[in-house]
Amino acid sequence: MKKETVFDLIGVGFGPSNLSLAVRLAEESATSNMKHCFIERQREFGWHRDMLLDDCRMQISFLKDLVTQRDPTSRFTFINYLFERGRLNEFVNLKNFYPTRVEFHDYLSWVAQTFDERVHYGQSVTAIEPVLAANGDVSALRVVSQDEDGREWRRVTNALSIGVGGTARVPEPFASLGPHNVIHSSAYLSSIERIAGDQRSGKKRIAVIGAGQSAAEVFSDIARRFPHVDATLVIRASALKPADDTPFVNEIFSPEFTDVMYAQSEDGRRSLMERFRDTNYAVVDRPLIEQIYEMLYLQKVSDEARHRLLANTVIENTARRANGEIELTMRDVLSGHAHAERFDALVLATGYRRDTHVALLDGLAPHLGDALAQRNVGRDYRLVTPSNFKARIYLQGCCEDSHGLSDTLLSVLAVRSDEIAASLADAGQENAAAQRTADDKKTGVSGGRVAIAL
Numbered sequence: 001m002k003k004e005t006v007f008d009l010i011g012v013g014f015g016p017s018n019l020s021l022a023v024r025l026a027e028e029s030a031t032s033n034m035k036h037c038f039i040e041r042q043r044e045f046g047w048h049r050d051m052l053l054d055d056c057r058m059q060i061s062f063l064k065d066l067v068t069q070r071d072p073t074s075r076f077t078f079i080n081y082l083f084e085r086g087r088l089n090e091f092v093n094l095k096n097f098y099p100t101r102v103e104f105h106d107y108l109s110w111v112a113q114t115f116d117e118r119v120h121y122g123q124s125v126t127a128i129e130p131v132l133a134a135n136g137d138v139s140a141l142r143v144v145s146q147d148e149d150g151r152e153w154r155r156v157t158n159a160l161s162i163g164v165g166g167t168a169r170v171p172e173p174f175a176s177l178g179p180h181n182v183i184h185s186s187a188y189l190s191s192i193e194r195i196a197g198d199q200r201s202g203k204k205r206i207a208v209i210g211a212g213q214s215a216a217e218v219f220s221d222i223a224r225r226f227p228h229v230d231a232t233l234v235i236r237a238s239a240l241k242p243a244d245d246t247p248f249v250n251e252i253f254s255p256e257f258t259d260v261m262y263a264q265s266e267d268g269r270r271s272l273m274e275r276f277r278d279t280n281y282a283v284v285d286r287p288l289i290e291q292i293y294e295m296l297y298l299q300k301v302s303d304e305a306r307h308r309l310l311a312n313t314v315i316e317n318t319a320r321r322a323n324g325e326i327e328l329t330m331r332d333v334l335s336g337h338a339h340a341e342r343f344d345a346l347v348l349a350t351g352y353r354r355d356t357h358v359a360l361l362d363g364l365a366p367h368l369g370d371a372l373a374q375r376n377v378g379r380d381y382r383l384v385t386p387s388n389f390k391a392r393i394y395l396q397g398c399c400e401d402s403h404g405l406s407d408t409l410l411s412v413l414a415v416r417s418d419e420i421a422a423s424l425a426d427a428g429q430e431n432a433a434a435q436r437t438a439d440d441k442k443t444g445v446s447g448g449r450v451a452i453a454l
């Protein structure tokens with residue numbers, strides 16, 4: 001029987017988090033010959049493709065690319081990407097630290113293609129199972145994935161890096177409507193033409209729900225690109241609020257701040273999260289707010305009010321009418337007045353859930369004790385497991401509660417991948433030491449060295 005390959009690391013998902021880890025593993029000699037691979041659901045590399053709107057910019061400096069904070073001399077910097085694409089001087093002339101998302105996507109894809117041989121694209125990881133040693137320890141993990149033809153794949157690994165990003169959050173009054181003409185912003189570009197139709201399909205009314213950056217981008221895009229659509233942006237807050245990206249506040253996104261956050265008590269962490277929420281949640285970049293305000297103002301000038309911002313508005317109920325229209329019952333929180341309106345379609349810019357890893361790890365539940373429920377994650381992003389659970393599980397993008405707001409963003413990727421790689425290298429050394437002790441016991445020899453690939 002063919003011996004099963006045991007990987008040192010398998011990465012689930014190949015977005016920027018695991019891509020940054022791939023770069024780090026390749027660049028350091030301590031980890032470069034680690035046996036590792038990544039499994040990615042998409043057919044090819046893609047970073048929020050459905051929100052790659054033409055003129056949308058990064059909300060982070062290009063200097064916070066996949067590597068610069070760790071090693072500005074790496075060949076995978078954004079600056080080297082520009083150089084190799086022949087655009088470095090023109091980019092300098094732009095005098096702008098915030099490239100478009102389209103360009104950053106191209107940068108990420110440029111890095112990703114270097115690792116094509118390590119990534120199994122077009123496979124979804126469906127389960128993680130324990131591999132038990134004779135003494136009952138969980139010595140490794142079996143990663144089960146399914147490709148687009150329904151074929152199942154099984155791979156065994158000593159360590160897992162879960163970087164699966166978020167899952168579209170669809171709050172209850174909308175979930176019960178079903179998917180017809182109701183889309184989440186994460187599917188915007190591939191679905192908007194279907195739900196908006198074109199001029200020939202007549203006037204359409206679309207409501208965009210949410211008060212964050214994605215909601216504002218979608219609202220602005222619909223208003224600009226679909227002249228036959230009247231768009232309504234519905235927000236609970238009293239106004240679209242600007243994201244605070246002033247320099248002192250921005251320090252919370254520095255790698256050093258992860259230590260500050262991690263060192264706090266539960267209450268301290270909660271309080272920090274609350275104090276700085278308006279850097280990332282339910283806030284919009286100031287230029288976009290100004291652009292939307294001007295668009296609504298110009299409608300008043302021309303006395304042609306098509307698009308609206310409904311602020312202070314809570315959606316209390318939703319219903320699907322016989323003709324397919326969607327009725328929203330909305331209450332103005334200031335006046336207390338409720339009214340119902342019908343729309344042809346909804347775009348939900350209602351954010352993301354960050355608990356995808358819990359379902360993936362469900363098969364390990366009997367062995368994990370309350371590790372997942374307690375959300376007990378080490379500073380090195382490793383899930384703290386019972387002592388007989390030897391396999392390592394690293395979590396990226398779902399540790400906001402313990403590691404801070406930058407955890408779901410690109411802010412600390414370069415440094416986080418360094419910390420995870422260092423932890424993996426330590427584990428490799430521990431394993432090697434344990435193996436030496438075991439061999440010494442068998443042979444009665446001490447002090448010999450056993451070469452073990454990390």
Ligand SMILES: Cc1cc2nc3c(=O)[nH]c(=O)nc-3n(C[C@H](O)[C@H](O)[C@H](O)COP(=O)(O)OP(=O)(O)OC[C@H]3O[C@@H](n4cnc5c(N)ncnc54)[C@H](O)[C@@H]3O)c2cc1C
Nearest residue numbers: 013015016017040041051058059124125164165397409410
């Ligand atoms: C529209 C948009 C714009 C953003 N802009 C910025 C920005 O400007 N600056 C910033 O700092 N952050 C931004 N973010 C935040 C975003 O979370 C990070 O940019 C980044 O995507 C995080 O990378 P990730 O690898 O952790 O997650 P993701 O990018 O979400 O990647 C996760 C990957 O895992 C794959 N996957 C999921 N489940 C499975 C499975 N079961 N099996 C196999 N593969 C799986 C997915 O297909 C995906 O490719 C933005 C987010 C959105 C939605």
